[in-house]
Amino acid sequence: MRVQKHSIPNFLTFDKRSVLLLALLTLGTAAAVRAQTGPGAAIPPNRVTPQDLEAAFKRADTNQDGKLSRQEAERFPAVAQRFEQIDSNRDSFISLEEFSRAASS
Numbered sequence: 001m002r003v004q005k006h007s008i009p010n011f012l013t014f015d016k017r018s019v020l021l022l023a024l025l026t027l028g029t030a031a032a033v034r035a036q037t038g039p040g041a042a043i044p045p046n047r048v049t050p051q052d053l054e055a056a057f058k059r060a061d062t063n064q065d066g067k068l069s070r071q072e073a074e075r076f077p078a079v080a081q082r083f084e085q086i087d088s089n090r091d092s093f094i095s096l097e098e099f100s101r102a103a104s105s
Contacts, residue, residue, distance in 0.1 A: 053103050057096050067093035 060068055060075045073079045073094060079086060079102065086094050086102040094102075 048103060050100065053100050054096060057099050067095050068099065069093055 056076075057068070058064075060072050062072055063069075068079070070080070070083055070092070073083055079094065079099070082102065083094070086098050088098055088101075089095075
């Protein structure tokens, strides 16, 4: 009579490999982040360009009349909350100039 041997996958080895791989990936990611933000790393200031402002304004100006109504300004919660302040000429609309001035203040 012949005895058959059944092999059971070694899950413990698989788990060790998975943990080791995850640890190596985590360390690699942490090293990359530290290299970008460590001492002496130049972090550029978060600046919005005039082109960025104009593009955002045009996306919000759904009827393309060159000004934002109160309803269109709702796309920017900070603008909607300060609508009266930003609308310096009190015409009930925000122009690109008013929008840009508010963004730079």
